[in-house]
Amino acid sequence: MDIRLEGISHSYGDTEVLRDISLEVTSDQIVCLVGPSGCGKSTLLRFLGGLERPTKGRVLQVGSPPEGCLNPLTYVFQDFALLPWRTVRGNVSLVLEDHGIRGDRAEAIIADVLSRTRLSDFAEALPRQLSGGMKQRVAIARALAVNPAVMLLDEPLSALDAQTRELLMDDLVSLWTRAPFTAVYVTHNLAEAVRLGHKIAVLSRRPGQIREVVSIDMPLSERSHGNPELEAVQSHLWNLMREEAKAADEELLDV
Numbered sequence: 001m002d003i004r005l006e007g008i009s010h011s012y013g014d015t016e017v018l019r020d021i022s023l024e025v026t027s028d029q030i031v032c033l034v035g036p037s038g039c040g041k042s043t044l045l046r047f048l049g050g051l052e053r054p055t056k057g058r059v060l061q062v063g064s065p066p067e068g069c070l071n072p073l074t075y076v077f078q079d080f081a082l083l084p085w086r087t088v089r090g091n092v093s094l095v096l097e098d099h100g101i102r103g104d105r106a107e108a109i110i111a112d113v114l115s116r117t118r119l120s121d122f123a124e125a126l127p128r129q130l131s132g133g134m135k136q137r138v139a140i141a142r143a144l145a146v147n148p149a150v151m152l153l154d155e156p157l158s159a160l161d162a163q164t165r166e167l168l169m170d171d172l173v174s175l176w177t178r179a180p181f182t183a184v185y186v187t188h189n190l191a192e193a194v195r196l197g198h199k200i201a202v203l204s205r206r207p208g209q210i211r212e213v214v215s216i217d218m219p220l221s222e223r224s225h226g227n228p229e230l231e232a233v234q235s236h237l238w239n240l241m242r243e244e245a246k247a248a249d250e251e252l253l254d255v
Protein backbone atom coordinates (compact mmCIF):
# COMPACT_ATOMS: atom_id res chain seq x y z
CA MET A 1 0.00 0.00 0.00
CA ASP A 2 1.28 3.46 -0.89
CA ILE A 3 0.26 6.65 0.87
CA ARG A 4 -0.09 9.91 -0.96
CA LEU A 5 -0.17 13.25 0.84
CA GLU A 6 -1.84 15.89 -1.31
CA GLY A 7 -1.59 19.57 -0.50
CA ILE A 8 -1.67 19.23 3.28
CA SER A 9 -1.92 22.52 5.16
CA HIS A 10 -2.77 22.89 8.81
CA SER A 11 -3.26 25.56 11.46
CA TYR A 12 -3.91 25.26 15.17
CA GLY A 13 -5.92 28.43 15.83
CA ASP A 14 -3.78 31.30 14.54
CA THR A 15 -0.65 29.19 14.33
CA GLU A 16 0.05 27.95 10.84
CA VAL A 17 1.92 24.67 11.31
CA LEU A 18 2.14 23.05 7.85
CA ARG A 19 1.85 24.54 4.38
CA ASP A 20 1.03 22.66 1.19
CA ILE A 21 2.81 19.37 1.81
CA SER A 22 2.64 16.80 -0.99
CA LEU A 23 4.61 13.59 -0.64
CA GLU A 24 4.43 10.01 -1.85
CA VAL A 25 5.19 7.14 0.52
CA THR A 26 5.98 4.18 -1.71
CA SER A 27 5.44 0.60 -0.67
CA ASP A 28 8.53 -1.16 0.74
CA GLN A 29 10.42 2.07 1.14
CA ILE A 30 11.42 4.12 4.18
CA VAL A 31 10.67 7.83 3.89
CA CYS A 32 12.46 10.02 6.43
CA LEU A 33 11.04 13.37 7.50
CA VAL A 34 13.64 15.79 8.82
CA GLY A 35 13.22 19.38 9.90
CA PRO A 36 13.76 21.71 12.83
CA SER A 37 11.90 21.49 16.14
CA GLY A 38 8.29 22.52 15.94
CA CYS A 39 8.05 22.43 12.14
CA GLY A 40 5.14 20.01 12.22
CA LYS A 41 6.75 16.56 11.76
CA SER A 42 4.74 14.82 14.49
CA THR A 43 1.60 16.60 13.33
CA LEU A 44 2.16 15.27 9.81
CA LEU A 45 2.63 11.77 11.21
CA ARG A 46 -0.69 12.07 13.06
CA PHE A 47 -2.39 12.96 9.77
CA LEU A 48 -0.74 9.97 8.10
CA GLY A 49 -2.07 7.70 10.84
CA GLY A 50 -5.53 9.22 10.66
CA LEU A 51 -5.42 10.40 14.28
CA GLU A 52 -6.20 13.96 13.20
CA ARG A 53 -7.39 15.67 10.05
CA PRO A 54 -5.58 18.52 8.35
CA THR A 55 -7.28 21.86 7.76
CA LYS A 56 -6.67 21.42 4.03
CA GLY A 57 -5.52 18.65 1.72
CA ARG A 58 -5.88 14.91 1.95
CA VAL A 59 -4.15 11.66 2.79
CA LEU A 60 -4.84 8.90 0.27
CA GLN A 61 -4.21 5.22 0.79
CA VAL A 62 -3.46 3.63 -2.59
CA GLY A 63 -3.74 -0.15 -2.92
CA SER A 64 -4.56 -2.71 -0.27
CA PRO A 65 -2.79 -3.51 2.99
CA PRO A 66 -0.59 -6.65 3.01
CA GLU A 67 -2.14 -10.03 3.73
CA GLY A 68 -2.59 -10.69 7.43
CA CYS A 69 -2.49 -6.97 8.21
CA LEU A 70 -4.35 -6.32 11.48
CA ASN A 71 -3.68 -2.61 11.68
CA PRO A 72 -2.66 -0.74 8.52
CA LEU A 73 -1.00 2.23 10.24
CA THR A 74 1.01 1.52 13.36
CA TYR A 75 3.11 3.89 15.47
CA VAL A 76 6.46 3.48 17.19
CA PHE A 77 7.19 6.32 19.65
CA GLN A 78 10.33 7.74 21.20
CA ASP A 79 9.26 6.72 24.72
CA PHE A 80 8.52 3.07 23.78
CA ALA A 81 5.02 3.14 25.39
CA LEU A 82 5.30 -0.36 26.88
CA LEU A 83 3.06 -1.62 29.68
CA PRO A 84 5.46 -1.99 32.64
CA TRP A 85 3.54 -4.85 34.29
CA ARG A 86 3.51 -7.00 31.17
CA THR A 87 6.42 -9.12 30.00
CA VAL A 88 7.96 -8.71 26.56
CA ARG A 89 5.69 -11.48 25.30
CA GLY A 90 2.72 -9.88 27.11
CA ASN A 91 3.33 -6.50 25.50
CA VAL A 92 3.37 -8.07 22.05
CA SER A 93 0.43 -10.42 22.70
CA LEU A 94 -1.74 -7.51 23.87
CA VAL A 95 -2.05 -6.05 20.36
CA LEU A 96 -2.95 -9.49 19.05
CA GLU A 97 -5.57 -9.99 21.79
CA ASP A 98 -7.03 -6.63 20.75
CA HIS A 99 -7.67 -8.21 17.35
CA GLY A 100 -9.02 -11.46 18.81
CA ILE A 101 -5.91 -13.46 17.97
CA ARG A 102 -4.95 -16.01 20.61
CA GLY A 103 -3.57 -19.52 20.96
CA ASP A 104 -1.30 -21.09 18.34
CA ARG A 105 -1.73 -18.32 15.79
CA ALA A 106 -0.71 -15.70 18.36
CA GLU A 107 2.22 -17.85 19.54
CA ALA A 108 3.51 -18.20 15.96
CA ILE A 109 3.35 -14.45 15.35
CA ILE A 110 5.01 -13.67 18.70
CA ALA A 111 7.82 -16.18 18.06
CA ASP A 112 8.40 -14.69 14.60
CA VAL A 113 8.57 -11.02 15.65
CA LEU A 114 10.67 -11.73 18.76
CA SER A 115 13.12 -13.66 16.63
CA ARG A 116 13.26 -10.89 14.01
CA THR A 117 14.03 -8.34 16.74
CA ARG A 118 16.52 -10.68 18.53
CA LEU A 119 14.36 -10.85 21.65
CA SER A 120 13.50 -14.56 21.75
CA ASP A 121 15.58 -15.12 24.89
CA PHE A 122 13.89 -12.24 26.71
CA ALA A 123 10.25 -13.13 26.17
CA GLU A 124 9.54 -13.45 29.91
CA ALA A 125 11.43 -10.32 30.98
CA LEU A 126 9.66 -7.19 32.23
CA PRO A 127 10.37 -3.81 30.60
CA ARG A 128 12.23 -2.54 33.70
CA GLN A 129 14.75 -5.37 33.27
CA LEU A 130 15.58 -4.26 29.72
CA SER A 131 17.99 -1.66 28.35
CA GLY A 132 16.56 1.27 26.39
CA GLY A 133 17.56 -0.32 23.10
CA MET A 134 15.81 -3.57 24.00
CA LYS A 135 12.68 -1.69 25.05
CA GLN A 136 12.56 -0.03 21.66
CA ARG A 137 13.06 -3.42 20.00
CA VAL A 138 10.00 -4.63 21.92
CA ALA A 139 8.03 -1.66 20.60
CA ILE A 140 9.19 -2.52 17.07
CA ALA A 141 8.28 -6.19 17.57
CA ARG A 142 4.83 -5.11 18.76
CA ALA A 143 4.41 -2.93 15.67
CA LEU A 144 5.54 -5.76 13.36
CA ALA A 145 3.09 -8.19 15.02
CA VAL A 146 0.13 -6.45 13.38
CA ASN A 147 1.88 -6.61 9.99
CA PRO A 148 1.17 -2.95 9.25
CA ALA A 149 0.95 -1.52 5.75
CA VAL A 150 2.96 1.47 6.97
CA MET A 151 4.95 1.86 10.16
CA LEU A 152 5.01 5.42 11.52
CA LEU A 153 8.08 6.05 13.64
CA ASP A 154 8.37 9.32 15.58
CA GLU A 155 12.01 9.83 16.59
CA PRO A 156 12.28 6.20 17.70
CA LEU A 157 15.97 6.43 18.63
CA SER A 158 16.01 9.86 20.28
CA ALA A 159 15.83 8.59 23.84
CA LEU A 160 18.82 6.28 23.35
CA ASP A 161 22.55 6.84 23.73
CA ALA A 162 24.77 7.07 20.64
CA GLN A 163 26.04 3.47 20.66
CA THR A 164 22.57 2.04 21.17
CA ARG A 165 21.29 4.18 18.33
CA GLU A 166 23.95 2.70 16.05
CA LEU A 167 23.01 -0.84 17.05
CA LEU A 168 19.32 -0.19 16.51
CA MET A 169 19.98 1.31 13.09
CA ASP A 170 21.83 -1.92 12.21
CA ASP A 171 18.79 -3.86 13.49
CA LEU A 172 16.38 -1.79 11.40
CA VAL A 173 18.55 -2.26 8.31
CA SER A 174 18.68 -6.04 8.72
CA LEU A 175 14.96 -6.21 9.53
CA TRP A 176 14.15 -4.27 6.37
CA THR A 177 16.67 -6.22 4.26
CA ARG A 178 15.17 -9.58 5.30
CA ALA A 179 11.56 -8.45 4.87
CA PRO A 180 11.06 -4.97 3.38
CA PHE A 181 8.43 -2.85 5.07
CA THR A 182 6.98 0.59 4.40
CA ALA A 183 7.75 3.29 6.94
CA VAL A 184 7.67 7.00 7.59
CA TYR A 185 10.50 7.81 9.93
CA VAL A 186 10.70 11.19 11.69
CA THR A 187 14.10 12.21 12.96
CA HIS A 188 16.24 15.25 13.81
CA ASN A 189 19.30 13.18 13.12
CA LEU A 190 20.65 13.44 9.58
CA ALA A 191 22.97 10.45 10.04
CA GLU A 192 19.87 8.32 10.74
CA ALA A 193 18.13 9.75 7.71
CA VAL A 194 20.95 8.89 5.28
CA ARG A 195 21.37 5.45 6.83
CA LEU A 196 17.69 4.46 6.69
CA GLY A 197 15.93 6.64 4.14
CA HIS A 198 15.19 5.66 0.57
CA LYS A 199 13.74 9.13 0.36
CA ILE A 200 14.35 12.05 2.71
CA ALA A 201 11.93 14.97 2.85
CA VAL A 202 13.45 18.11 4.33
CA LEU A 203 10.94 20.47 5.95
CA SER A 204 11.47 24.15 6.58
CA ARG A 205 10.83 25.73 9.96
CA ARG A 206 7.22 26.37 10.92
CA PRO A 207 5.03 26.55 8.90
CA GLY A 208 6.66 23.38 7.63
CA GLN A 209 7.00 23.27 3.86
CA ILE A 210 8.95 20.77 1.83
CA ARG A 211 12.32 22.29 0.94
CA GLU A 212 13.50 19.25 -1.01
CA VAL A 213 12.99 15.52 -1.32
CA VAL A 214 16.30 13.69 -1.67
CA SER A 215 16.36 10.09 -2.93
CA ILE A 216 19.19 7.69 -2.15
CA ASP A 217 19.45 4.65 -4.41
CA MET A 218 22.16 2.81 -2.48
CA PRO A 219 20.79 -0.38 -0.85
CA LEU A 220 20.42 -0.01 2.93
CA SER A 221 22.71 -2.98 3.55
CA GLU A 222 25.58 -1.22 1.75
CA ARG A 223 25.34 2.04 3.67
CA SER A 224 28.41 1.84 5.84
CA HIS A 225 29.83 4.50 8.15
CA GLY A 226 32.02 7.06 6.46
CA ASN A 227 30.75 6.23 2.98
CA PRO A 228 31.68 9.36 0.97
CA GLU A 229 28.47 9.34 -1.09
CA LEU A 230 26.33 9.29 2.06
CA GLU A 231 28.47 11.94 3.73
CA ALA A 232 27.94 14.17 0.70
CA VAL A 233 24.15 13.71 0.97
CA GLN A 234 24.31 14.41 4.70
CA SER A 235 26.24 17.66 4.10
CA HIS A 236 23.71 18.67 1.48
CA LEU A 237 20.87 18.03 3.96
CA TRP A 238 22.64 20.01 6.65
CA ASN A 239 23.13 22.93 4.26
CA LEU A 240 19.39 22.91 3.63
CA MET A 241 18.61 22.65 7.34
CA ARG A 242 21.19 24.93 8.93
CA GLU A 243 19.42 28.26 8.41
CA GLU A 244 16.04 26.73 9.17
CA ALA A 245 17.27 25.17 12.40
CA LYS A 246 19.00 28.37 13.49
CA ALA A 247 15.92 30.49 12.86
CA ALA A 248 13.64 27.93 14.55
CA ASP A 249 15.95 27.83 17.56
CA GLU A 250 15.95 31.60 17.90
CA GLU A 251 12.18 31.70 17.50
CA LEU A 252 11.77 29.24 20.36
CA LEU A 253 14.14 31.27 22.55
CA ASP A 254 11.99 34.35 21.89
CA VAL A 255 8.85 32.82 23.37
Ligand SMILES: Nc1ncnc2c1ncn2[C@@H]1O[C@H](COP(=O)(O)OP(=O)(O)OP(=O)(O)O)[C@@H](O)[C@H]1O
Pocket (backbone or CB within 6 Å): 012, 017, 035, 036, 037, 038, 039, 040, 041, 042, 043, 044, 206
Ligand atom coordinates in the same frame (compact mmCIF):
# COMPACT_ATOMS: atom_id res chain seq x y z
N1 LIG B 1 -2.71 19.88 19.55
C1 LIG B 1 -2.07 21.04 19.32
N2 LIG B 1 -2.62 22.22 19.59
C2 LIG B 1 -1.99 23.38 19.35
N3 LIG B 1 -0.75 23.46 18.83
C3 LIG B 1 -0.12 22.31 18.57
C4 LIG B 1 -0.74 21.03 18.79
N4 LIG B 1 0.14 20.06 18.42
C5 LIG B 1 1.23 20.71 17.97
N5 LIG B 1 1.08 22.04 18.06
C6 LIG B 1 2.05 23.05 17.62
O1 LIG B 1 2.32 22.79 16.26
C7 LIG B 1 3.68 22.99 15.96
C8 LIG B 1 4.25 21.71 15.35
O2 LIG B 1 4.30 20.70 16.34
P1 LIG B 1 4.89 19.25 16.08
O3 LIG B 1 4.88 18.55 17.39
O4 LIG B 1 4.19 18.63 14.94
O5 LIG B 1 6.38 19.60 15.63
P2 LIG B 1 7.64 18.65 15.46
O6 LIG B 1 8.26 19.00 14.16
O7 LIG B 1 7.25 17.25 15.69
O8 LIG B 1 8.58 19.17 16.64
P3 LIG B 1 9.72 18.36 17.45
O9 LIG B 1 10.88 18.24 16.52
O10 LIG B 1 10.02 19.27 18.60
O11 LIG B 1 9.15 17.03 17.87
C9 LIG B 1 4.35 23.40 17.26
O12 LIG B 1 4.44 24.79 17.27
C10 LIG B 1 3.40 22.91 18.32
O13 LIG B 1 3.47 23.73 19.46
Ligand SMILES: [Mg+2]
Pocket (backbone or CB within 6 Å): 041, 042, 043, 154
Ligand atom coordinates in the same frame (compact mmCIF):
# COMPACT_ATOMS: atom_id res chain seq x y z
MG1 LIG C 1 7.78 15.81 17.08
